[in-house]
Amino acid sequence: MSPRVPGSAGPVPARAVTPDGAVRQVCRALPEETPVAVVCNGTTQAVMMATPDHIPDFAHGFALSEGFIRDLNDIEEFEVVTHDAGLEARFWLVAEREQALAARRRTMAGPVGCGLCGIDSLDQAARSLPAITAPGAAFSASEISEATDALRGQQPLHDATRAVHAAGLLLPGRGIILAREDVGRHNALDKLLGAMLRDGINPGAGAVVMTSRVSLELVQKCAVAGVPILVAVSAPTAAALRAAEAAGLTVAANARGGGFDLYSHPHRLSGEPDDA
Incomplete structure (x- = not known):
């Protein structure tokens, strides 16, 4: 078996049953997941189940996409503390961010598949989003159509x-330059946004590529972070598309097999394909 990939557990024994009923002993690598508490100024803002790698990226991206911070200048101190029950990502923020914490406080515990679990107010599920007015990078149709295949080459934990x-950063003429993986699509995006923030990468310089459908929360996170283009292997929900239209976010979905569906704000594609 290949060496253990960060974020995975293994080898784990199992019995593989073939279509003809034969049984053989195998060993499989499985993804780890652990509770991660995001704590700001001594108060737990969220508890998420996440893959326990790139936790600083995850915490920074989550704090950014949820509006707890605007940039690194809002953070006075940061540390990750390990407990028997999980991990704590502890932020100490500047005093003026207290109001933002109070307005956007979430208490989430449970499966990663539901990014809106435990929100204190239903109004927060449809939070107003900043308008993405920057033109963003111009991509060719081929760069968008090949993006999810390119991301597949940077998914060791998935392999x-x-x-x-997975979530990846696509830059014009350079392909996928950065990628992060997690058991949850929201977590993978937060890890990517956090890595970009910590590395000083301008979110308006490229596109985010996802291995999932386009949910409302993915659109919200991209808009808050200032990402102008979201590319995904599957379709958007109607609510996600309405939010993307209102925020000025370009959505290219069902991007696989050499094609894609362009749903909103097509001006960011150079040489936009003509209608058939």
Whole structure:
């Protein structure tokens, strides 16, 4: 078996049953997931189940996409503390961010598949989003159509486990330059946004590529972070598309097999394909 990939557990014994009923002993790598508490100024803002790699990226991206911070200048201190029950990502923020914490406080505990679990107010599920007015980078149709295939080449945890999502940063003429994986698609995006923030990468310089459908919360996170283009292997929900239209976010979905569906704000594609 290949060496253990960060974020995975293994080898785990199992019995593989073939279509003809034969049984053989196998060992599989499985993705790990652990509770991660995001704590700001001594108060827990959220508890998420996440893959326990790139936790600083995850915490910074979550704090950014949820509006707890605007940039690194809002953070006085940061540390990750390990407990028997999980991990704490502790932020100490500047005093003026207290109001933002109070307005956007979430208490989430449970499966990663539901990014809106435990929100204190239903109004927060449809939070107003900043308008994305920057033109963003111009991509060719071929760069968009090939983006999800390119991301597949940067998913070692998926290759080992077949059980995680990924988010990647696509730059014009350079392909996917950065990728993060997690059991949850929202977490993978937060890890990517956090890595970009910590590395000083302008979110308006490229596109985010996802291995999932386009949910409302993915659109919200991209808009808050200032990402102008979201590319995904599957379709958007109607609510996600309405939010993307209102925020000025370009959505290219069902991007696989050499094609894609362009749903909103097509001006960011150079040489936009003509209608058939």
